[in-house]
Amino acid sequence: MIIIGDDLNDIQEFKYFLSQQFEIKDLGHLSYFLGLEITRSIDGLYITQAKYAFDLLSRAGLTNSKTVDTSIELKAHLTPSGRKPLSNPSLYRQLVGSLVYLTVTRPDISYAVHQVSQYLSAPRSIHYAAVLCILRYLKGTLFHGLFYSV
Template sequence: MIITSDDTVGISSLKKFISRQFEMKDLGLLNYFLGLEISQDPTGYFLTQAKYTCDLLARAALTNCKTAPTLVDLQTHLTPLDGHLLSDTTLYRQLVGILVYLTVTRPDIAYVVHIVSQFMVVPRSRHYDALHSKKETFVAHSSTEAEYHALADTTQELVWLHWLLSDMGVFDPTATNIYYDN
């Protein structure tokens, strides 16, 4: 059981009550739960899935791959007949399932996870390739230009997330701040 509140007296009281009813052990502050690494400071809690992600990369034999801003080019269109049938469909399904859970702390991968999850019944090589490759869409001539491209990509992602949330009935009229270091 995870108990969280800013009322330390209330938490202590609840723990005493529960321990009278059930045998329990207090494990202290939460730091790892179901693949989520939790840390805290006076401003709040922070969630990461770094270990979970490293385990995923090792399982998929992708530990030597280069990083990319997104997993797949947004212009990529996959069809059910792209590439040859995978010999190990179980691994594909497991990886997609792991990626679905990874979106808890990495909502930026939700788009590609949505795309590849459509092919779980009969996954093919091209669908698997979309999990770990991306063709670079531009070559920056300066770090400033690269930062402008990153800001443009971030803005595009934020607009997409805003539309997605609106479709789900979550409306937030406030603007989203984008911070950058130039």
């Protein structure tokens, strides 16, 4: 459970209340939660998913691949038909699902991820190639994230 607030006394009272009702353990300041890396500064919080993204690149076997400058080719015309259907679409679906979660901190890939997510039911090789393009773009921009000021 993450407890946040602007009044430290209220937070302490709430944690005390919880400790009276349940066995709890205070893990201190939040630094990693559900694939989100949180860094505190005097200006606010910096949230990234760099480790999550790197793990995704590893799962796709792209840690040593070249990077690209755009998340989707400008001439890419994705359609439900054409090219060969994927014999086992489960990796495609896993990668697209992970990319959807990654858009929490990477809105720059949102459009491209939306495009490939339309073909989850019957993905084809061209759709998988588009996912790989998104991942190669991601690799080149791995340490981008959003800054949330508190």
